[in-house]
Amino acid sequence: MSTVSNVWVFSDAASRLPEVIAGGKQLGDKVSAFVLGSQDDVAAAFSFGADAVYSLGEKVADRVVEDYAATMAQVIAEGDKPALVLLPATRRGKALASLLGVRLDAGVVTEASEISVEADGISAKHMVYGGLALGEEKITSQVAVVILGSGAYQAAEADASKTGEAVAVEYVAPKASIKCIERREKQGSTVDLDRAKRVVAIGRGIAKQEDIAIAEELCGAIEAELGCSRPIAEGEKWMAREQYVGISGVMPKPEVYLALGISGQIQHMVGVSGAQTIVAVNKDKNAPIFQFADYGIVGDLYKVVPALVNAFK
Numbered sequence: 134m135s136t137v138s139n140v141w142v143f144s145d146a147a148s149r150l151p152e153v154i155a156g157g158k159q160l161g162d163k164v165s166a167f168v169l170g171s172q173d174d175v176a177a178a179f180s181f182g183a184d185a186v187y188s189l190g191e192k193v194a195d196r197v198v199e200d201y202a203a204t205m206a207q208v209i210a211e212g213d214k215p216a217l218v219l220l221p222a223t224r225r226g227k228a229l230a231s232l233l234g235v236r237l238d239a240g241v242v243t244e245a246s247e248i249s250v251e252a253d254g255i256s257a258k259h260m261v262y263g264g265l266a267l268g269e270e271k272i273t274s275q276v277a278v279v280i281l282g283s284g285a286y287q288a289a290e291a292d293a294s295k296t297g298e299a300v301a302v303e304y305v306a307p308k309a310s311i312k313c314i315e316r317r318e319k320q321g322s323t324v325d326l327d328r329a330k331r332v333v334a335i336g337r338g339i340a341k342q343e344d345i346a347i348a349e350e351l352c353g354a355i356e357a358e359l360g361c362s363r364p365i366a367e368g369e370k371w372m373a374r375e376q377y378v379g380i381s382g383v384m385p386k387p388e389v390y391l392a393l394g395i396s397g398q399i400q401h402m403v404g405v406s407g408a409q410t411i412v413a414v415n416k417d418k419n420a421p422i423f424q425f426a427d428y429g430i431v432g433d434l435y436k437v438v439p440a441l442v443n444a445f446k
């Protein structure tokens with residue numbers, strides 16, 4: 134596979150930076166990381182393998198990440214071409230991608246699972262039809278912007294011996310900025326399902342929000358992180374959006390994925406296709422999840438889960 138001369142990377146979420154840098158290393162001769170944050174964040178970018186770091190300065194309280202699009206676009210426009218920009222599939226990453234696409238006249242592909250550099254452009258594969266098929270796009274513009282689907286690359290390991298001096302970038306104010314008028318503490322957990330070895334996930338089989346406690350008890354017993362299906366996060370809003378698994382959520386690759394009261398619709402199951410072992414608990418023996426599960430328990434989760442907790446304890 135050929136490479137591009139320069140891959141620009143940025144992540145608003147520190148946890149995603151090792152993955153975007155790893156992708157950049159595979160696709161480019163040189164990886165240049167934009168960093169918005171402290172000197173420790175700059176050091177982290179070097180340690181994960183960035184060849185150059187462009188510091189956007191410390192975070193400013195009333196400035197949103199997208200406001201840095203003009204600053205980044207100016208630096209990228211002055212750099213070597215053809216170039217590739219890699220961003221994580223976070224909400225801020227997606228917003229930034231669209232702004233960079235406009236400013237750099239660049240083709241943009243979202244949630245790519247596979248990227249390759251070809252003689253006539255950047256090829257990116259991503260799921261279509263709710264995960265039933267893969268679509269392939271070719272970006273032929275001088276700058277290509279690609280949003281990495283979660284889990285597309287194995288995260289780079291930190292190596293503290295890799296250090297460097299960041300280039301300070303002057304802020305270019307956007308013509309119309311977004312004014313941040315209030316910040317509120319986010320509800321829910323800060324777990325990183327992508328890195329969890331064991332995940333217990335709940336679906337609509339959980340009848341009430343307070344019943345999530347039984348799944349949490351199971352998590353405690355087997356040292357698992359808690360995830361959910363989309364309706365639990367987006368419909369009921371019982372859990373954070375970052376905790377739902379599936380094609381439009383996170384795609385963890387745990388050793389064990391234990392699904393409680395999840396029917397197994399394709400949009401959910403695509404998200405766990407990287408799990409080594411899937412265990413399902415569902416009271417309906419015809420639930421589609423049993424077609425994907427390595428082990429299945431047909432039963433009421435309100436009886437099965439306490440029994441599992443007792444057994445594991």
Ligand SMILES: Cc1cc2nc3c(=O)[nH]c(=O)nc-3n(C[C@H](O)[C@H](O)[C@H](O)COP(=O)(O)OP(=O)(O)OC[C@H]3O[C@@H](n4cnc5c(N)ncnc54)[C@H](O)[C@@H]3O)c2cc1C
Pocket residue numbers: 263335336337338339361362363364365377378379380381382393394395396397398399400401404414415416417420432433434435
């Ligand atoms: C474009 C698009 C993208 C989507 N992306 C995602 C995504 O990323 N992730 C996602 O999860 N969904 C996604 N969805 C939604 C998806 O299609 C399903 O609607 C959703 O996954 C169903 O969630 P569920 O399994 O929790 O609920 P349900 O389908 O309602 O299933 C609940 C299950 O619980 C079982 N059950 C009920 N009570 C009990 C009990 N006491 N004990 C044991 N079992 C019990 C039932 O038998 C049933 O099988 C998407 C949909 C669309 C259209």
